[in-house]
Amino acid sequence: MARASTRPTSRDVAEAAGVSQAAVSLVLGEKWRGRVSAATAERVREAARTLGYRPNLAARNLRLGRTRTVLLVVPALTTEFFAGVYTGAARVAAAHGFGVVLYPSPEGIGPARDPFASAQAALDGVLASSMAADALTAIRGDQLPLVMLDSDPDGSLGAATVNLDITDGVRQVAEHLLGLGHRRFLHLAADVASWTFEIRARELAARVGAVPGTTVRTAPAPISIEGARAAAEAALSAPGPRPTAIVCDDDKLAAGAYKAARRLGLRIPDDISVTGLDDLALATAIDPELTTVRLDAELFGERGMQALLAVLEGRAPARGDIPVELVVRGSTAPPAVA
Amino acid sequence: MARASTRPTSRDVAEAAGVSQAAVSLVLGEKWRGRVSAATAERVREAARTLGYRPNLAARNLRLGRTRTVLLVVPALTTEFFAGVYTGAARVAAAHGFGVVLYPSPEGIGPARDPFASAQAALDGVLASSMAADALTAIRGDQLPLVMLDSDPDGSLGAATVNLDITDGVRQVAEHLLGLGHRRFLHLAADVASWTFEIRARELAARVGAVPGTTVRTAPAPISIEGARAAAEAALSAPGPRPTAIVCDDDKLAAGAYKAARRLGLRIPDDISVTGLDDLALATAIDPELTTVRLDAELFGERGMQALLAVLEGRAPARGDIPVELVVRGSTAPPAVA
DNA sequence: CCGCTGAAGTTTTACGTATAACGTCCTTCG
DNA sequence: CGAAGGACGTTATACGTAAAACTTCAGCGG
Incomplete structure (x- = not known):
């Protein structure tokens, strides 16, 4: 009497096809050339099909030592x-x-x-x-x-x-803004200790610092719209000349910057430019659409x-960074003449 | 000589602790009360620790018949x-x-x-x-x-x-808008064949249809900001009296509706109200912030x-829908007097 | 006619774990 | 004092698969 409720095993298939369990394994594993006749192989496959056989992966993994x-x-x-x-x-x-x-x-x-x-x-x-x-x-x-x-x-x-290639992305942002004429920057930085954010700050400082007469102020913010809004609003309200461009570590921070600007009565991009990084769905949902760096996450x-x-497989992995692309939209423009 | 590169097994632990493999299994499986002395148990745990033993899950799954x-x-x-x-x-x-x-x-x-x-x-x-x-x-x-x-x-x-409880969410949206005085609705509907969207349409029709003198036009749209924008723009440009409120099947569609309204020179909420469904990050990123139904995804x-x-475990699963909550923000207001 | 080769399988084994079934002692109580 | 039982283990087995090692037999060249 066959067991009732249990899932069929390779042995059940073997019995149904009138062969040994080993033969089933060979056929279903496509290792049967010269070991099993074509007719028998077809019989095995047929039996597996009608029984609805699925190999037990736990057993296979154990046997093969890999998963x-x-x-x-x-x-x-x-x-x-x-x-x-x-x-x-x-x-x-x-x-x-x-x-x-x-x-x-x-x-x-x-x-x-x-x-x-x-x-x-x-x-x-x-x-x-x-x-x-x-x-x-x-x-x-x-x-x-x-x-x-x-x-x-x-x-x-x-x-x-x-x-x-985040470094290149930040370089593109910096050159875009510098090319428009911006000189006073606010860097809205993610307050996360991670290499990928550190290089953003480093590259921005390097690129902007190479141009005389530029300044970069840094405001750290948690990666949330509301947190970024608060940080940006505080930084923009600080004494001294107001920055003309806000460079954000990612799009969510940029959305926060939008809200800060709106609260302070600053229009984007007329009064202040904003850039993001990621190109999330958010970037085209907000108004004006966000100039940002597209990262191809997939x-x-x-x-x-x-x-x-x-x-x-023991091969050497391919080298080379993945290129990124600046997407210029409506959130950046030349600074207003003072 | 112990095998070199292979991960340690429970047998290796047993050897190191001077007990049988079964004892290791008992101790590590916390089934040793009254079967193994506390001293031996500690010796086993110590050996497992120093060897960096991790049970082979494939073997365990095979043995236990569950994963x-x-x-x-x-x-x-x-x-x-x-x-x-x-x-x-x-x-x-x-x-x-x-x-x-x-x-x-x-x-x-x-x-x-x-x-x-x-x-x-x-x-x-x-x-x-x-x-x-x-x-x-x-x-x-x-x-x-x-x-x-x-x-x-x-x-x-x-x-x-x-x-x-999507039905209740749609009911809350409908009553909110009806209470504000809206009578002409545009339903921006996800063009996905799924029960969860079908009930949105059904409930909206039921609630709004219960009030005399109301109309609901339906515009199907793909779930993307750009697709929704196109669908909404077409629907709003159609002849006949313009709807005063757009009810969207989700927040992304609402973001598309915002863009359509902007293109047509309609101000939200003064000229037209918009509601979403989901309460994604997007909902508070756009301006004005979106009136929507919060779904607690987690x-x-x-x-x-x-x-x-x-x-x-053979128990009966709990019954009862999960409550949802209307979040009123800035995208809804009474319709302008004609 | 013998031995060899290749086809077509089968028998056997190992993977690592959890646990049922089985031994020892040593204590304790009728 | 004998037997019963607990404390502390050990031995043996099964889970389902893949594959190495073995068997059987037909055909064929020398």
Whole structure:
């Protein structure tokens, strides 16, 4: 008597097809050329189909010692950007027969502080954003192959890195604004300790500092519209000559800058220019539409996953930063003549 | 000689602690009361710690016949809303020792059309949004425990359902606008075939239709700012008396409506009122801030996961819709007197 | 006619874990 | 004082799969 409620196993298929379990494994694994006759192979496939057989992945993973599953570590995930990264990474992974499990690092997740306990799956490798700093120490503990996203290339983790060319993006923003004639800048900076934000500040200072007579004031702000609004409003109300352009570390901060400007009665771009970074949906929802740097989040995820798969196969991951593109919209214009 | 590069197993721990593998399993599984002395237990834990032992989950899953992993099926994931659903679901799952693997249903993912092949993990259950319609047939094929999110309670899948009280949200919107004096409505509707959108249209028609002298025109639009702008602009330019309020199926559509109004020289809320549904970050980024219905995406994910866990444990999932809340902001006002 | 090769399978084993079933002692009580 | 039971383990087994090692047999060249 066959077991009732249990899912069919390869042995059940074997019995139905009148062959051994090994033959089933060979046929379904496409390793049967010269080992099993075509007729028998078809019989096995037919039996598997009618029984609705699905291989038990836990057993397969145990046997093979690998899982074809990788972990993607991101901060929070509540952002459009990392949703895009996930989408790109998952697409590439799927094309190679890999699955992706997610670990959104901070408060979002429950008591299981350990990414590897939380992601119940057994893993082959890890793709991690540098912004998920709190999870990195735990990750370093394991010996799993690791590829970092947007991390210091000389980082202490000694892992391969895939980067967006943020430096170039900031350079494009700086030259765009300088070219329009701006000289007094406010840098609305994300108050997050992460390499990807540090280079924004560094490159902006370098580019703008190269032009005599320019000034850059920096206002740190939490990455939220309301927090950015408060920080920008305070900075714009400070004594001294008012900046003519606000360079924001990302689009959400720029949305906050819009609100600050509106409260202070400043019109964009007539009285003050604003730039963002990301090109989220938000950028075209606000009025005027935001001049910003487009980051291709999905491509970023794809490249990251390709690099990780390369590492898993023992190949060297491709080098080279991912290009970004300045998108000029209505939020920037020449400064009003004083 | 111990094997070199391989990860330590429970047998390695046993050897190091001078006990049997079974004892290690008992101690680490916290099943040792009255079976192993406290001193021995501590010795085992110490050995596990120094070796950096981590149980092989594939082996455990095979042995136990369950994986403590569930699949979350959502459309695309590129939205803030489903990112929130994931976050809430993952939090509850983690608190119960479960992992969550994601299947974003449509084009995003590679050639593996089959959610269960794509999600490499072996699964215990499925939590699925009704919007991921294309994956549902595949899901129905398997016998896995299933809980639906925002689906027709009388649906043909015969699965438990967890719903946001969208009907009540639409009712609140309708009464808010009717109370302000609006009588001519434009319904900017998502052109997605899904139960959750169908009930929006149905409830709006019911509430507004109950008041004599009201009219509702419907304009279907793709869920994107630009698509919504085009649809709204066309509808507002149509002959006949202009609507005084636009009711949008979600916030993104509302952002499109804003752009249409701006193009036509209509001021919000003076010339026309607009409402959304979701309360995304977008809602407070645009000017004026959007009157919308707040959906608690994380709570939705939490409740959904709680229901699925209940089903997995053989308990009956809790009944009752999740309350939603109208948030009145600056985009609605009484209609201008004709 | 013998031995060899290749086709077509089968038998067996290992992956690492959890737990049922089975041994020892040592204490304790009728 | 004998037996019963607890305390403290160990041995053995099964989960389902993949693949290495083995068997059987037909055909064929020398």
